Amino acid sequence: MSRTVTIRDIAQHCGLSIATVSRVVNNKGAVRAxxxxxxxxxxSALGYRPSMAARALKTASSMTLGVIIPSLTNPVFAETAAGLQQRSRTLGYTPLILSSDYDDALELSAVETLLAYQVxxxxxxxxxAARSAALQRLDEAGVPYCLMHNVPREQITAHVGVDNFCAAAEVAERILAAGHRCIGMISGExxxxxxxxxxHAGFLSGLHQAGVQLAQLVQVDPVNATGLAQALAAIYNQPGAQPTAWFCSNDLLALATIAQLEQLGRRxxxxxxxVGFDGIQAGALRMPALTxxxxxxxxxxxxxxxTLMAQRHLxxxxxxxxxxxxxxxxxxxxLLTDSPVQPLSER
Incomplete structure (x- = not known):
């Protein structure tokens, strides 16, 4: 029995992305003639026949929306889920929320689960987003989706978030304005x-524009910050560059870093x-409040x-x-020096 030809096969045959082929097959979106x-x-050459189940999924409505976030405990994604839950319920939809725990395989498994529920x-x-099998699977199934917090693989991929690069570059400018020159970054892997x-790229850009190099870079597990204590101990208990300022790629890492620095006798x-990133409530409530x-x-x-509704209905x-x-x-x-700090800006 011959194997069923899929959109993935068409994409490989044409040398195109699955997303592009999906738009042509499903007549969704602008594609060059x-x-x-x-x-x-x-x-025509491969004998492709569209999946009737997928077509039914697109025309029928279960009044449910699938949601996949990396963590249920990270306040950033909890707040994002709260925002989408409130909005989707207002529109009469029920969100089904799953967590991937930053695991690629769990991302794909979550997509398969949501497809089975015909969201x-x-x-x-x-x-x-540049190498996500989960997104490829959604493209293949012809199910509309919108990225949250991610940079899309293609400009035409729907997404909502902030400019992480520019924001991090602004952090670099702010730290430099405070007189710091030996600067480190602590980041998720x-x-x-x-x-x-x-x-990281935005932070480096901001530093390089001032002719400053990143003194230390520490990467840790984004779920539990494994290795943070050992890395900081190695930096502060041995000769070498000891940063006077750190940029942490999220606030949970920032709070963990503060605790570890205190263990090392650094206040x-x-x-x-x-400086952290995200502005979670726990950072604002501590004393002093987290920048x-x-x-x-x-x-x-x-x-x-x-954005998703615009795709689906319009x-x-x-x-x-x-x-x-x-x-x-x-x-x-x-301030590390007497250099004046300029007012903070908003973008």
């Missing part, structure tokens, strides 16, 4: 999260300055729902948007 002709020729669309944050990579901000990039997580969730090629962030001054970043 020559690309349409290539796909149609491949469909009307998916809202998700993946580890790495780059292979696990594209947000961490973008923030924040008396001995070491520190951090505040992201509009509730709005990211609600806006993602509206057949809109909506690429989403980047929302404003705010670098909020707390008490964990202090």
């Amino acid at each position: 020559e690309t349409v002709a290539r796909v149609e020729a491949a469909v 009307d669309g998916v809202l998700l944050t993946v580890n790495d 780059f292979v696990r999260t594209d947000r961490a990579r973008d923030r 924040v901000p008396d001995d070491v300055s520190l 951090s990039v505040r992201t509009p997580n509730l709005e990211i969730g609600s806006t993602a729902v509206d 057949s809109a090629l909506d690429t989403g948007c980047q929302l404003s962030y705010q670098l909020v001054a707390g008490g964990t970043l202090t």
Whole structure:
């Protein structure tokens, strides 16, 4: 018995992405005429027949939306889920929320589970949008989706978030303005999260514009910060570059770093300055409050729902948007010199 030809086979035959082939086959979105002709020729040559189940999934409605987030315990994703839950319920949809625990295999498994429940669309944050098998599977199934917090693989992929690169570059400018020159960064592992990579790239760009090199880079498990204590002990208990300021790629890491620095006899901000990213409530409530990039997580969730609805009901090629962030001054970043600190800006 011959194997059923899939959209993936058509994509490989044409040398195109699954997303592009899916748009042609399902007549969704703008695609160049020559690309349409290539796909149609491949469909004819390979004998492709669209899945009736997938077509039914697109035309029928279960009034449910699938949601995949990396962590149920991270306040950023909890707030995002709260925002999308409120908005989806207002529109009459029920969200089905799953966690991937930053695991690629669990991301794909979650997508398969949601497809089995015949959700009307998916809202998700993946580890790495550039190489996500979960996104490829959604493209193949022809199910609309919207990324939250991720940078999309293609400009036409719907997404909602903030400009992580620019925000991190602004953090670098702020730390430099405070007089610091020996500066380190603590981040989730780059292979696990594209947000961490973008923030690292933006931070380096901000430093390099001032002719400053990153003194230390520490990467840890984004779930439980494994290795953070050992890394900081190695830096502060041995000769070498000991940063006077740190940028942490998220607030949970920032709070964990403060605790570990105190174990090493370094107080924040008396001995070491520190800036986080996300603006979670726990950082704002500590004393002194955490200096951090505040992201509009509730709005990211609600806006993602509206973006997904535009795809589903209006057949809109909506690429989403980047929302404003705010670098909020707390008490964990202090002057190292007498250089004046310029007012914080908002984008």
